[in-house]
Amino acid sequence: xxxxxxxxxxxxIQEGENATMNCSYKTSINNLQWYRQNSxxxxxHLILIRSNEREKHSGRLRVTLDTSKKSSSLLITASRAxxxxxxFCATDEAGTALIFGxxxxxxxxx
Amino acid sequence: DSGVTQTPKHLITATGQRVTLRxxxxxxxxxxxxxxxxxxxxxxxxxxxxxxxxxAKGNILERFSAQQFPDLHSELNLSSLELGDSALYFCASxxxxxxxxxxxxxxxxxxxxxxx
Numbered sequence: 766x767x768x769x770x771x772x773x774x775x776x777x778i779q780e781g782e783n784a785t786m787n788c789s790y791k792t793s794i795n796n797l798q799w800y801r802q803n804s805x806x807x808x809x810h811l812i813l814i815r816s817n818e819r820e821k822h823s824g825r826l827r828v829t830l831d832t833s834k835k836s837s838s839l840l841i842t843a844s845r846a847x848x849x850x851x852x853f854c855a856t857d858e859a860g861t862a863l864i865f866g867x868x869x870x871x872x873x874x875x
Numbered sequence: 876d877s878g879v880t881q882t883p884k885h886l887i888t889a890t891g892q893r894v895t896l897r898x899x900x901x902x903x904x905x906x907x908x909x910x911x912x913x914x915x916x917x918x919x920x921x922x923x924x925x926x927x928x929x930x931a932k933g934n935i936l937e938r939f940s941a942q943q944f945p946d947l948h949s950e951l952n953l954s955s956l957e958l959g960d961s962a963l964y965f966c967a968s969x970x971x972x973x974x975x976x977x978x979x980x981x982x983x984x985x986x987x988x989x990x991x
Contacts, residue, residue: 806984
């Protein structure tokens with residue numbers, strides 16, 4: 766069953782623009798993670814934000830977490846064509862399985 | 876490169892058959908997770924092993940089984956295959972995997988299973 770729900774399902778932008786994806790989840794979590802998947806390939810871990818953190822940065826990525834609203838957002842600044850991929854949020858409830866959302870498909874055109 | 880390896884990359888087989896997917900975790904990682912990704916179900920957790928023992932079970936069918944060996948590699952066995960089992964199967968590993976810990980998982984490239 767899906768825990769996280771990403772929004773939007775698909776996003777098309779131009780190179781240089783910022784991309785924002787949102788994730789909502791249902792239960793209490795230990796942490797929330799974002800992954801990237803290029804078409805049909807493995808998932809690449811992008812960033813992990815703990816339940817007691819509100820914001821985290823990694824390079825061009827900025828993640829926020831609002832546990833009161835059970836939501837998170839991923840911002841990719843100055844997007845590049847190479848950022849074209851599907852992005853998934855995954856919640857970790859108990860240090861075991863990650864529960865993934867259905868993902869946002871990002872298309873960055875040059 | 877995540878450091879997690881999976882073999883084979885592609886597998887084509889017929890309904891009713893049995894296949895084995897193999898995963899080698901990152902060096903030092905004790906936890907191995909198996910996930911299934913299909914168009915209709917998305918990414919679904921199947922099963923987790925920690926240091927050779929089953930730790931958690933998700934939406935794994937009875938026709939599927941897994942094990943983790945003393946060298947920490949893991950195998951996922953799928954039997955009596957059906958058309959609906961066609962999917963990408965991912966293995967992930969983590970240094971941790973115990974309740975209450977931070978659980979960053981590193982994914983392998985996946986095995987694409989096609990059941991004809």
